[in-house]
Amino acid sequence: MFHTIRTAAGHWTKFGDVAGVVGPIGTVTHAATASVGGQLQVIAISGGKAFHTIRTPAGNWSLWGNVAQAANPTGPITSVSMAGTGSDAHIVIATDNGRHQYHAIRKSNGSWDTFVDLKDVLGTVTAKSLGATTVDGELQLTATTADNKALHTIRHTDRTWTTTPVIFQGVSGTLGAITITGTL
Template sequence: MSAQSKRMSVRLAAAAAVAAVATSIAVVPAGAVALPAMPAEFQLTINTDAYNTPFHTTRHADGTWSSWDQVPDMYYNPGGTTSLTQTEHAGVTFLASNYAGQIQFLIRDTAGNWTSPTGTTAPIPGEVPIWHSGNTPATTPITKMLGSAFVDNEFHLIAQAGNGYPYEVVRHADGTWGDWTELAGQLGNIGTITDFSAATTNGSDLQFTAVAGGKLWHTKRATSADAFTAWGDVFAVSSNPGTAEHVAAAGVSGELQVVVTGNNGAGVFHAIRHADGTWTRFGDVEAATRSNPGTVTGVGIAATNTLSTGPNLQVVVVNNTGGLFHTVRNSSGSWTTFGDVNANVPGSHAGHATTVSGAGE
């Protein structure tokens, strides 16, 4: 079978999976109490080099993992996914990805079913207006999903366009989408953004961390009605662990926790931005876990158990051979040893992991 035929077979199988799923999303009835295990689950989605195919698994509250499932392709075609972001709200995972300017939006409900609310039609355009008027051309394509967060019960999606600028779009609670908004004019210029993460710490704010020029930068919008603060150099107010390469952030107990990888993949570092705006120093995660995941090329994190008295941070890194390694930072500040995800997840995924994204609540 040719590579193209194999690629088509993978996508047709995914299309069949989508078609078999009902379009409605299960929700918890008003007044009902969610199961304690739900907010403790960690959602891991990876992109692979097998035709850029994404796969998903869940780490349950008891530490076990679900089998790998392939994330469906809403377009029913052999196109792959070059970047993705996901976030979780009320036990439901919202995932956005893109490939060659096509934007896909999928929802994974509490029963584990993936659906595309807009069928095979993109929910939002893959072209965005260029901020400065008079430019030719007047639009530029979306090239990369940067991050996402649930703010005031709405899904905020951040993406990077061909001009290098970040853009934001909002999916409202009723399922409708707003328009793309260019953010560079609000945020200021820190140079070329090479990695990025979005998070909320209280459900109303929106905080960004970005890697540019080997440094880590941070900005915050207190509410959707407020302006973003100016980019701040995190290493300058925390500590400098070296050259930053990748970043992931999550809100934990009203504070922002950040994991940065760098130094040619040789280091993984963690810091906390407190509610008062001060930062801890960056700690060496490999030293804290007493384990080495190899040369790290990406990181995904999420908070879990945030609705209980013992919130923790779950971290997955991917290395240069496609290996996936997971650790937990407990509410006490202690870390578990990096564990081999592929060795613990039942079954296998096609290809090698290239990027990772985490979600939880």
């Protein structure tokens, strides 16, 4: 994994080897990032396992942490996305070739909530891709499914979820990766 910064002046810094700073974890197959409380938080998937690191505004990195040790083990992870809400990081993963989806929160104090199965939120789906963002303090999640559908769900500040299918009018072909972002 490599890291770079686009400065306010529009210039890019030289790429840096993340493993050279935080330690090796093997071949990274998926990664997700989020701005959380002014810090860059990174989740990297290697060997079906999730690892987490933080880069502070001063440029210091934490060593990789094993997410399963903090938030409970799951099956082999095939997709990941994350978003920051205030000083908390929301992590959403798909496991077992997308057949199961889970959500966890890394809190500002460094503790983790355990992974919660999203079956009651998304239904029984096989997720091919996940996307996450925060809008008005609420987590918004998207997923493409093996049956060529897309879902959008919101985790409200009261911790309830609302899920709706995304209707693709005039779009043909097979759905692949999905992402989501909020704007001002």
